[in-house]
Amino acid sequence: MPRFTLTGSHTSLSLDLFADLHKVKALLASAEPVSGAVLQALEDGLKKAGADSSVKAVMICGENGKFSAGADIRGFSAPKKRGGALGPIVSLIESSEKPVVAAIEGVALGGGLEVALGCHYRIAHAKARMGLPEVTLGLLPGAEGTQRLPRLIGVPAALDMITTGKHIPATEALKLGLVDEIVEENTIEAAIRLANKVIGQPLGPRRLSLKPVPKLPNMEAFLRDAAVRVKRQARGCLAPELCFQAVRAATELPFAEGLRRERELFQVLLSSGQARALQYAFFAERAVHRWATPTGASWSSAAPQPVRRAAVIGLGTMGRGIVTSLVKANIPVVALEQDLEYLNKGRKAVMLLLEREAMKMEGGAQTLDFHNPARLQFTVDFDLLRDVDLVIEAVFENMALKKEIFHKLSKICKPGALLCTNTSALNIDEIASATSRPQQVIGTHFFSPAHVMRLLEIIYGRHTSPSAIATAMQLAKTLKKVGVVVGNCFGFVGNRMMFPYVEQAVFLLEEGSRPEAVDQALEDFGFKIGPFRMSDLAGLDVGWRSRQGQGLTGPSLPAGTPARQRHGQRYSPLPDLLCEHGRFGQKNAKGWYQYEKAGGRTATPDPWLHNFLSQYRDTHGIKTRFIDQEEILERCLFSLINEGFAVLAEGIASGPEHLDVIYVNGYGWPKHTGGPMFYASTVGLPRVLAKLQKYSEAHPDVPRLRPNAFLKKLVAVGNPPIKEWMSYLSQQSAKL
Numbered sequence: 153m154p155r156f157t158l159t160g161s162h163t164s165l166s167l168d169l170f171a172d173l174h175k176v177k178a179l180l181a182s183a184e185p186v187s188g189a190v191l192q193a194l195e196d197g198l199k200k201a202g203a204d205s206s207v208k209a210v211m212i213c214g215e216n217g218k219f220s221a222g223a224d225i226r227g228f229s230a231p232k233k234r235g236g237a238l239g240p241i242v243s244l245i246e247s248s249e250k251p252v253v254a255a256i257e258g259v260a261l262g263g264g265l266e267v268a269l270g271c272h273y274r275i276a277h278a279k280a281r282m283g284l285p286e287v288t289l290g291l292l293p294g295a296e297g298t299q300r301l302p303r304l305i306g307v308p309a310a311l312d313m314i315t316t317g318k319h320i321p322a323t324e325a326l327k328l329g330l331v332d333e334i335v336e337e338n339t340i341e342a343a344i345r346l347a348n349k350v351i352g353q354p355l356g357p358r359r360l361s362l363k364p365v366p367k368l369p370n371m372e373a374f375l376r377d378a379a380v381r382v383k384r385q386a387r388g389c390l391a392p393e394l395c396f397q398a399v400r401a402a403t404e405l406p407f408a409e410g411l412r413r414e415r416e417l418f419q420v421l422l423s424s425g426q427a428r429a430l431q432y433a434f435f436a437e438r439a440v441h442r443w444a445t446p447t448g449a450s451w452s453s454a455a456p457q458p459v460r461r462a463a464v465i466g467l468g469t470m471g472r473g474i475v476t477s478l479v480k481a482n483i484p485v486v487a488l489e490q491d492l493e494y495l496n497k498g499r500k501a502v503m504l505l506l507e508r509e510a511m512k513m514e515g516g517a518q519t520l521d522f523h524n525p526a527r528l529q530f531t532v533d534f535d536l537l538r539d540v541d542l543v544i545e546a547v548f549e550n551m552a553l554k555k556e557i558f559h560k561l562s563k564i565c566k567p568g569a570l571l572c573t574n575t576s577a578l579n580i581d582e583i584a585s586a587t588s589r590p591q592q593v594i595g596t597h598f599f600s601p602a603h604v605m606r607l608l609e610i611i612y613g614r615h616t617s618p619s620a621i622a623t624a625m626q627l628a629k630t631l632k633k634v635g636v637v638v639g640n641c642f643g644f645v646g647n648r649m650m651f652p653y654v655e656q657a658v659f660l661l662e663e664g665s666r667p668e669a670v671d672q673a674l675e676d677f678g679f680k681i682g683p684f685r686m687s688d689l690a691g692l693d694v695g696w697r698s699r700q701g702q703g704l705t706g707p708s709l710p711a712g713t714p715a716r717q718r719h720g721q722r723y724s725p726l727p728d729l730l731c732e733h734g735r736f737g738q739k740n741a742k743g744w745y746q747y748e749k750a751g752g753r754t755a756t757p758d759p760w761l762h763n764f765l766s767q768y769r770d771t772h773g774i775k776t777r778f779i780d781q782e783e784i785l786e787r788c789l790f791s792l793i794n795e796g797f798a799v800l801a802e803g804i805a806s807g808p809e810h811l812d813v814i815y816v817n818g819y820g821w822p823k824h825t826g827g828p829m830f831y832a833s834t835v836g837l838p839r840v841l842a843k844l845q846k847y848s849e850a851h852p853d854v855p856r857l858r859p860n861a862f863l864k865k866l867v868a869v870g871n872p873p874i875k876e877w878m879s880y881l882s883q884q885s886a887k888l
């Protein structure tokens with residue numbers, strides 16, 4: 153049988169639009185506009201195969217072990233390249249009079265999978281992954297995927313794949329009926345065997361466009377519930393809802409009409425700001441992986457050290473999550489606590505977490521080997537840390553305690569070991585000063601729950617070596633997290649930008665708002681959780697202890713300090729007062745809200761708090777006023793963004809993408825706005841500046857509302873696009 157592949161040299165059908173990863177990369181690097189060459193080549197190839205009587209079947213495969221990562225994402229924002237007509241090509245494949253078999257290796261994603269759906273048979277390697285991730289890019293599978301997939305695997309499974317964009321392994325694809333066969337060996341050979349076998353068999357039943365969508369006894373009710381679920385989970389993101397509508401069209405309309413609906417919905421999404429933001433977020437995540445420091449260190453100058461065995465010190469909430477994360481990544485761990493009581497408590501909690509994780513993984517290819525002491529060992533003996541390659545200290549935020557531990561580590565650990573501190577704000581240099589090897593000390597700020605949250609802020613100190621940074625970045629990748637390298641300052645990037653946001657939220661309460669109004673405004677904006685619900689979840693006592701440590705409240709506050717002022721600036725004692733009233737948040741059922749029980753999750757507005765706020769305003773002579781949603785959003789978000797400009801100007805982060813990746817992955821910032829800095833660029837920097845100026849004039853005692861000089865400069869030079877921002881920073885202004 154003559155063989156026709158998309159990428160065979162004799163056909164010279166290179167996949168510039170639907171390419172394997174290698175090709176996509178080459179294409180991006182070449183800066184050539186994406187042409188319709190691939191589509192044309194596909195069309196020509198299929199027609200040639202159809203016309204050639206010696207061709208009995210067609211096999212479509214990728215190159216270098218990868219079927220296709222889909223369309224070039226950059227093409228969607230390039231006006232000339234829009235609307236590439238893949239759909240008709242998929243139809244052309246399906247209408248071929250000769251059987252077409254897709255040989256799926258590596259990945260078949262997006263347009264790549266849609267090509268495979270046009271084929272009459274699909275065969276996949278056992279290690280292949282498939283998915284329609286367009287929704288994560290703010291789009292929908294616009295090459296007929298929303299109409300074919302439900303016909304092949306049914307509505308519930310298709311909706312799940314299309315509205316979440318998840319990648320599924322070949323084993324699951326086989327169970328769903330997405331592929332006809334999976335193979336462990338050579339997929340291409342297996343596909344050719346299959347093609348040979350099916351020559352002459354009727355193709356009608358294999359054409360998905362001709363199949364009805366499988367019926368459900370309760371389709372109406374199922375779709376009604378699904379609509380509610382998708383909307384709730386989307387939190388303001390348009391794409392999941394429009395994906396849902398496209399799939400629903402498949403259940404209600406004939407194929408051709410369904411396609412028309414798919415095209416309409418695709419155009420709505422394509423022109424939406426959300427798609428641009430989500431595509432920016434895709435590349436931002438990859439950009440932060442190419443880390444660099446102001447001194448010029450980067451992947452090219454630093455190699456990561458292997459981490460064969462790690463240790464975690466402290467089995468509180470953070471330590472437990474970090475141990476779980478390491479075990480899940482197959483890194484043997486020594487877990488250390490100060491005494492047997494804490495150790496046993498920590499061990500129990502870690503085992504519980506791991507059992508839950510193992511349950512989630514059941515049926516998947518992976519298993520968790522955590523009962524084996526060679527993989528996970530609990531101890532109170534510091535000496536067992538002698539031969540580990542990396543230690544993550546995760547005790548509570550106390551500088552003296554951390555320094556004591558690092559002093560000990562410096563003596564005990566082997567010379568090359570990397571010493572990491574899990575801190576959300578403390579000075580890395582001061583911690584490193586307790587050791588004789590500051591070049592190996594680095595901050596690794598995990599986010600709670602550490603085995604779930606994707607972000608890892610990696611903080612280098614003055615002496616941290618490039619190889620230490622590379623090792624921490626490699627660790628992030630192994631833990632399936634996104635590592636972001638940042639400089640050392642109080643709160644680093646994430647928390648530093650969070651301070652003004654939370655500060656404004658509390659000031660708004662002083663002036664007349666309520667926790668539920670502020671939370672609602674920010675949750676409507678798309679945050680997973682508003683600042684007051686978040687504070688109740690984290691525990692109000694955490695911030696209280698930190699403010700006591702900084703001398704802002706508590707016994708060390710000098711007598712006669714005005715209640716609402718510190719160092720000549722506005723200060724709100726409200727959070728301190730709540731703690732003094734024994735309100736610590738969810739943990740004791742009362743904080744900014746009340747809860748059904750200690751540890752309860754359902755926040756209910758609390759009349760006690762409303763009354764308390766009124767009395768507080770009376771005591772301090774504050775005139776209550778109505779604060780609208782616009783003011784809540786502008787004051788909270790723009791003050792956070794303003795701090796972001798300060799972070800950039802000081803060289804704490806090497807670009808706005810870093811701040812955006814941190815906020816999207818660690819702070820629940822809505823991804824469909826791209827992150828705070830991308831959002832600012834879409835609002836327009838002149839508007840952000842004007843609003844900050846207005847609020848700063850109204851609140852001259854709040855320095856964090858004063859527009860940052862870098863923001864002002866960007867406005868003065870004409871509001872350049874985000875990718876040009878950093879070029880306006882002079883070298884001298886970078887602190888590090």
Ligand SMILES: CC/C=C\C/C=C/C(=O)SCCNC(=O)CCNC(=O)[C@H](O)C(C)(C)COP(=O)(O)OP(=O)(O)OC[C@H]1O[C@@H](n2cnc3c(N)ncnc32)[C@H](O)[C@@H]1OP(=O)(O)O
Nearest residue numbers: 176221222223224225226235236261262263285294295438
């Ligand atoms: C009218 C209707 C038209 C079309 C419908 C079709 C729509 C689509 O197909 S939309 C695209 C759908 N595909 C995806 O969303 C896949 C995105 N890519 C990935 O998920 C991952 O890259 C991967 C699983 C394919 C590989 O992951 P990994 O091995 O971790 O590598 P990286 O993610 O670091 O990627 C390496 C390199 O390749 C670039 N890249 C990957 N995929 C694409 C793509 N589809 N378009 C453009 N560029 C892509 C990625 O950015 C990396 O390069 P840089 O480091 O230079 O950024």
